[in-house]
Amino acid sequence: DQQVKQNSPSLSVQEGRISILNCDYTNSMFDYFLWYKKYPAEGPTFLISISSIKDKNEDGRFTVFLNKSAKHLSLHIVPSQPGDSAVYFCAASAASGTYKYIFGTGTRLKVLA
Amino acid sequence: DTEVTQTPKHLVMGMTNKKSLKCEQHMGHRAMYWYKQKAKKPPELMFVYSYEKLSINESVPSRFSPECPNSSLLNLHLHALQPEDSALYLCASSPTGTAKGYTFGSGTRLTVV
Numbered sequence: 001d002q003q004v005k006q007n008s009p010s011l012s013v014q015e016g017r018i019s020i021l022n023c024d025y026t027n028s029m030f031d032y033f034l035w036y037k038k039y040p041a042e043g044p045t046f047l048i049s050i051s052s053i054k055d056k057n058e059d060g061r062f063t064v065f066l067n068k069s070a071k072h073l074s075l076h077i078v079p080s081q082p083g084d085s086a087v088y089f090c091a092a093s094a095a096s097g098t099y100k101y102i103f104g105t106g107t108r109l110k111v112l113a
Numbered sequence: 114d115t116e117v118t119q120t121p122k123h124l125v126m127g128m129t130n131k132k133s134l135k136c137e138q139h140m141g142h143r144a145m146y147w148y149k150q151k152a153k154k155p156p157e158l159m160f161v162y163s164y165e166k167l168s169i170n171e172s173v174p175s176r177f178s179p180e181c182p183n184s185s186l187l188n189l190h191l192h193a194l195q196p197e198d199s200a201l202y203l204c205a206s207s208p209t210g211t212a213k214g215y216t217f218g219s220g221t222r223l224t225v226v
Binding site for chain 1: 154161169201203219
């Protein structure tokens with residue numbers, strides 16, 4: 001049972017345009033969410049987080065939106081750059097102290113120059 | 114120091130070998146984790162240590178044996194592995210008492226022959 005889903009395995013975007021990566025979850029107990037970027041043969045790198053008390057969090061070119069009623073979050077990258085090409089994972093946790101994150105299956109973003 | 118360091122980066126071992134993966138962090142994080150990631154799959158949690166004590170074991174086979182000798186070090190001892198255990202093994206750490214983001218190491222690429 002996949003509790004965190006990223007239904008688009010891949011996405012191609014032109015440089016300078018907006019990239020939108022989506023993530024859905026099923027467990028209503030999840031209340032903290034992360035996005036990670038992963039290059040081949042490297043560990044995931046933390047990008048941005050959001051807690052369930054917010055519906056938006058911004059950090060430079062990256063913005064995460066959370067829609068709790070729809071159990072959906074999205075990562076917007078504006079403007080997209082070729083260096084953003086990587087696999088993006090969303091992850092969710094119930095912040096009740098177990099420190100356990102469930103990861104989505106990832107979306108491979110390719111930014112075309 | 115804001116890094117999680119994993120050694121070795123690559124490891125090839127036979128099914129009768131005994132080897133160990135090492136992970137080190139000096140950020141004062143008191144929660145440390147082992148994840149396993151197969152190709153094109155999300156990271157899957159194996160073990161969680163909190164204050165040097167094992168708090169979560171995700172039903173991992175006994176051929177994987179974790180050890181946390183102190184607050185900065187986390188080991189994963191490997192014995193009698195199977196070829197299907199070949200994967201990227203990721204270590205991560207985080208402050209306890211919060212669901213805020215982990216810091217991941219760059220992983221050990223393990224191949225069992």
